[in-house]
Amino acid sequence: MNTPPIExxxxxxxxxxxNTERKLFVPAVSELAGKRxxxxxxxxxxxxxxxxxxxxxxxxxxxxxxxxxxxxxxxxAPPEGLLAQIASEADAAIVGMAN
Amino acid sequence: xxxxVSNRIRAPRDMRAVFDDMERRGFTDxxxxxxxxxxRVHEMLDYVGMAPDELxxxxxxxxxxxxxxxxxxxxxxxxxxxxxxxxxxxxVRAVTQPQFNLLGIQTTTNPVAPVLxxxxxxxxxxxxxxxxxxxxxxxRANATIGRxxxxxMLNIGGCPPGDVDKAIHGMPGKFxxxxxxxxxxxxxxxxxxxxxxxxxxxTVTAFGGQGTQNLYAAMLDPEHIVHMLxxxxxxYGNNGYLRAVGSPLVIMSPGHARIFADHGWDKARxxxxxxxRTKIPRAYIPSAPQLSKPVYSDYPPEAMCQLCNAPEDIRxxxxxxxxxxxxxxxxxxxxxxxxxxxxxVVVA
Numbered sequence: 482m483n484t485p486p487i488e489x490x491x492x493x494x495x496x497x498x499x500n501t502e503r504k505l506f507v508p509a510v511s512e513l514a515g516k517r518x519x520x521x522x523x524x525x526x527x528x529x530x531x532x533x534x535x536x537x538x539x540x541x542x543x544x545x546x547x548x549x550x551x552x553x554x555x556x557x558a559p560p561e562g563l564l565a566q567i568a569s570e571a572d573a574a575i576v577g578m579a580n
Numbered sequence: 581x582x583x584x585v586s587n588r589i590r591a592p593r594d595m596r597a598v599f600d601d602m603e604r605r606g607f608t609d610x611x612x613x614x615x616x617x618x619x620r621v622h623e624m625l626d627y628v629g630m631a632p633d634e635l636x637x638x639x640x641x642x643x644x645x646x647x648x649x650x651x652x653x654x655x656x657x658x659x660x661x662x663x664x665x666x667x668x669x670x671x672v673r674a675v676t677q678p679q680f681n682l683l684g685i686q687t688t689t690n691p692v693a694p695v696l697x698x699x700x701x702x703x704x705x706x707x708x709x710x711x712x713x714x715x716x717x718x719x720r721a722n723a724t725i726g727r728x729x730x731x732x733m734l735n736i737g738g739c740p741p742g743d744v745d746k747a748i749h750g751m752p753g754k755f756x757x758x759x760x761x762x763x764x765x766x767x768x769x770x771x772x773x774x775x776x777x778x779x780x781x782x783t784v785t786a787f788g789g790q791g792t793q794n795l796y797a798a799m800l801d802p803e804h805i806v807h808m809l810x811x812x813x814x815x816y817g818n819n820g821y822l823r824a825v826g827s828p829l830v831i832m833s834p835g836h837a838r839i840f841a842d843h844g845w846d847k848a849r850x851x852x853x854x855x856x857r858t859k860i861p862r863a864y865i866p867s868a869p870q871l872s873k874p875v876y877s878d879y880p881p882e883a884m885c886q887l888c889n890a891p892e893d894i895r896x897x898x899x900x901x902x903x904x905x906x907x908x909x910x911x912x913x914x915x916x917x918x919x920x921x922x923x924x925v926v927v928a
Contacts, residue, residue: 489593491591495588495589497644499644526870526871555872555915556914557915558683
């Protein structure tokens with residue numbers, strides 16, 4: 482595309498906010514053996530079934546230490562403090578089905 | 581003049597080319613926008629007397645800071661006049677209250693959108709329409725204030741449709757949904773007076789609404805009108821029944837409101853009638869498992885499933901053309917509580 486001469490342009494302001502909120506960050510695990518896995522379940526039947534399947538696969542094939550389910554409300558943010566609690570009690574978490 | 585800190589973007593001056601540029605960057609709702617030049621943004625900020633870096637709210641899901649500058653940018657884009665800015669600011673404050681559940685509303689598969697109801701003198705002052713056709717199209721204040729909120733949710737909240745916004749179909753009201761209550765022709769206390777505000781105060785109340793359902797209830801007595809209305813609201817596919825929560829919204833014409841009032845019905849009586857008449861026996865709802873387990877899943881067949889938690893959760897406002905023909909019902913998303921913010925008065 483040809484760039485128009487500057488007198489045929491205008492300058493507008495970016496409407497997007499940079500996200501300056503500090504997010505909870507947990508380093509990725511390099512392997513799953515011996516790790517504590519959190520399953521953050523919003524109660525959808527499909528997700529519950531996926532969780533049951535994942536627990537079996539992770540325990541049998543990858544030798545995880547534990548698989549713990551945490552319940553969160555459907556269609557709402559998790560209760561305050563829960564994510565930090567999960568981060569302290571688990572090494573990795575399954576948080577959604579991406580469906 | 582105060583310094584604005586947003587990134588500057590150079591684009592062709594041609595109207596269609598600058599829209600193409602902004603669309604390509606994902607800044608728009610799919611409709612043309614007004615380029616937010618520095619001059620236009622300053623006009624917005626000067627009208628409300630806010631510093632550009634004043635933080636109005638943090639907008640989920642990304643937690644972007646809605647500074648006065650950023651809100652003004654999006655308000656310009658939406659086509660707002662400067663005098664609409666106090667309403668936009670109040671709307672942003674209302675929807676970011678925790679009980680409104682904007683995170684859920686932004687990211688759900690449901691088509692829910694914020695529905696803004698404006699009360700008080702601001703309506704006349706800036707032209708927020710509350711009479712015939714108030715839900716659209718056609719009225720700039722209604723259209724652009726609701727749209728400014730959507731652009732804030734998109735650009736500051738970081739929620740592009742079809743992506744982070746998981747709505748399966750979406751809904752036209754997600755472009756804009758804002759109107760005024762026709763307080764002058766209502767026989768009842770207004771929405772904001774019911775919440776303790778004075779008539780002379782201006783407010784905006786945000787509801788999480790799934791869309792609109794028109795009900796042709798052209799009867800002349802309350803009993804038959806409420807029967808028709810409740811029948812139209814008694815839809816177990818609406819989210820309210822899933823958890824027996826939420827605030828269904830009924831938008832009634834002045835004509836209908838007068839029929840009820842002339843027969844001695846106040847809002848409280850109407851709420852109780854609607855609450856009771858919208859109950860559905862568990863046996864009527866299919867018993868097959870649902871992906872999201874409803875609260876009524878294990879109810880016995882004869883137990884009644886509720887549209888919401890209590891009669892007082894049903895909100896009734898008067899708006900629209902005068903004829904007692906049509907009522908508009910806005911089903912609630914369920915897990916959301918209506919929130920109200922006062923609109924600041926700007927002294928010219």
